[in-house]
Amino acid sequence: MKNKLLAFCTICGTALMLDFAQRPSVAATELPTAVVTVAAKKFTYSPQFITLKKGVPVVLKLSTEDRSHGFNAPALNLRADIEPGKVTELKVTPKTAGEYDFFCDIFCGSGHEGMAGKIKVVE
Amino acid sequence: MNIDIEIERREFLKLAGIGGVVLLSEVIGRPALSLSSAGRAKDFYFLQLSDTHWGFEGAKVNPDAKGTLLKAVKEINSLKHKPDFIVFTGDLTQTTDETSVRKARMKEFKDIVSQLDAKIIRYMPGEHDASLDNGETYKEFFGETHYTFDHNGVHFIALDNVSDPKGRIGEAQLEWLKADLAKQKRDANIVVLTHRPLFDLYPQWDWTTADGAQAIDLLMPFSNVTVFYGHIHQEHHHVTGHIAHHSAKSLMLPMPLAGSMPKRTPIPWSDAEPYKGLGFRNIWSRTRASKFELAEYPINPDAKILD
Numbered sequence: 001m002k003n004k005l006l007a008f009c010t011i012c013g014t015a016l017m018l019d020f021a022q023r024p025s026v027a028a029t030e031l032p033t034a035v036v037t038v039a040a041k042k043f044t045y046s047p048q049f050i051t052l053k054k055g056v057p058v059v060l061k062l063s064t065e066d067r068s069h070g071f072n073a074p075a076l077n078l079r080a081d082i083e084p085g086k087v088t089e090l091k092v093t094p095k096t097a098g099e100y101d102f103f104c105d106i107f108c109g110s111g112h113e114g115m116a117g118k119i120k121v122v123e
Numbered sequence: 124m125n126i127d128i129e130i131e132r133r134e135f136l137k138l139a140g141i142g143g144v145v146l147l148s149e150v151i152g153r154p155a156l157s158l159s160s161a162g163r164a165k166d167f168y169f170l171q172l173s174d175t176h177w178g179f180e181g182a183k184v185n186p187d188a189k190g191t192l193l194k195a196v197k198e199i200n201s202l203k204h205k206p207d208f209i210v211f212t213g214d215l216t217q218t219t220d221e222t223s224v225r226k227a228r229m230k231e232f233k234d235i236v237s238q239l240d241a242k243i244i245r246y247m248p249g250e251h252d253a254s255l256d257n258g259e260t261y262k263e264f265f266g267e268t269h270y271t272f273d274h275n276g277v278h279f280i281a282l283d284n285v286s287d288p289k290g291r292i293g294e295a296q297l298e299w300l301k302a303d304l305a306k307q308k309r310d311a312n313i314v315v316l317t318h319r320p321l322f323d324l325y326p327q328w329d330w331t332t333a334d335g336a337q338a339i340d341l342l343m344p345f346s347n348v349t350v351f352y353g354h355i356h357q358e359h360h361h362v363t364g365h366i367a368h369h370s371a372k373s374l375m376l377p378m379p380l381a382g383s384m385p386k387r388t389p390i391p392w393s394d395a396e397p398y399k400g401l402g403f404r405n406i407w408s409r410t411r412a413s414k415f416e417l418a419e420y421p422i423n424p425d426a427k428i429l430d
Contacts, residue, residue, distance in 0.1 A: 110218050
């Protein structure tokens with residue numbers, strides 16, 4: 001089930017650990033920046049559910065497999081166009097635990113209204 | 124109380140059919156529309172129809188998808204008091220990736236509404252009509268996506284916030300709006316027609332216009348402004364400053380209250396209450412009394428104005 005494809009992209013995620021391994025070493029006092037990769041296509045995001053950790057900086061790397069889409073999470077003040085052929089980055093450091101909706105805000109067709117997901121910020 | 128006005132009001136109630144109509148004469152403590160009585164202002168009626176989504180298929184939401192608009196046409200044609208004009212505030216058709224299908228839907232829609240007993244029909248696009256091709260096909264059938272017209276002392280401005288798939292009015296159109304408003308007196312009677320809400324009704328469901336605040340800023344110096352819009356498939360009334368915003372019901376599928384459900388999905392059909400949440404609006408511009416009255420007409424199985 002797609003909804004179950006919950007990419008648990010906290011800093012403990014395997015993919016992120018791989019990503020960190022490729023980064024230059026950072027001072028012990030600095031928090032590493034986690035990376036979450038999000039692929040958009042009509043009319044869904046993969047992953048649709050993203051878990052982040054409060055206070056941990058994250059970069060969302062957004063790409064599209066077909067046409068232009070939007071990524072808008074108003075409560076987190078996150079918004080970007082996702083254009084074909086390029087990766088768009090959004091940086092965020094969640095400050096408050098909770099669940100936040102994100103959705104496509106560039107009209108993309110008959111399933112546009114249902115193209116949405118959720119970001120869960122945990123303590 | 125002015126006796127003439129009260130008689131007119133009673134006549135309106137009678138014509139509208141009290142049983143099926145909700146009248147709104149006040150919005151959050153102020154007149155629904157405040158109109159200057161100066162100039163060529165004169166009372167009149169117009170109808171707002173919205174979000175007909177011709178071509179939509181989904182029996183669980185509307186098993187009479189091909190009949191609902193026809194019922195609206197029949198109801199409207201049975202109104203005893205004919206409107207001066209009818210305006211459709213967008214999403215005339217359900218979107219499709221196929222241009223040929225889009226054209227077929229627009230042609231069918233236009234053929235059906237040509238049966239309306241109205242001298243003038245004004246159209247506006249919604250994102251389903253215009254966002255996938257920046258309004259090109261829409262223009263072939265219905266003309267410009269933004270325009271102005273004047274009627275009995277009221278200046279109408281149709282704003283397009285859907286041809287840009289990002290839901291923006293855009294700098295060029297905002298400049299056009301600014302230039303048009305520069306020609307109006309500060310107490311001019313102004314009605315804005317648009318599809319998406321100009322204010323942030325519920326951004327989490329994309330019920331907003333990305334640069335709508337800029338349009339509101341341009342309108343704010345004018346003392347008599349009212350906005351009629353669609354998009355959210357339900358009646359909703361809101362005020363920004365002194366500007367009233369009224370959304371209309373859909374004629375295809377009703378939507379839930381903002382944020383009342385986890386997802387922005389249509390309200391399922393109920394056999395116990397068929398056509399619930401679907402309807403159109405009659406707007407009586409009581410210009411001489413300096414306000415509007417809004418009458419909401421539900422669609423019903425018999426396509427009759429309910430008494």
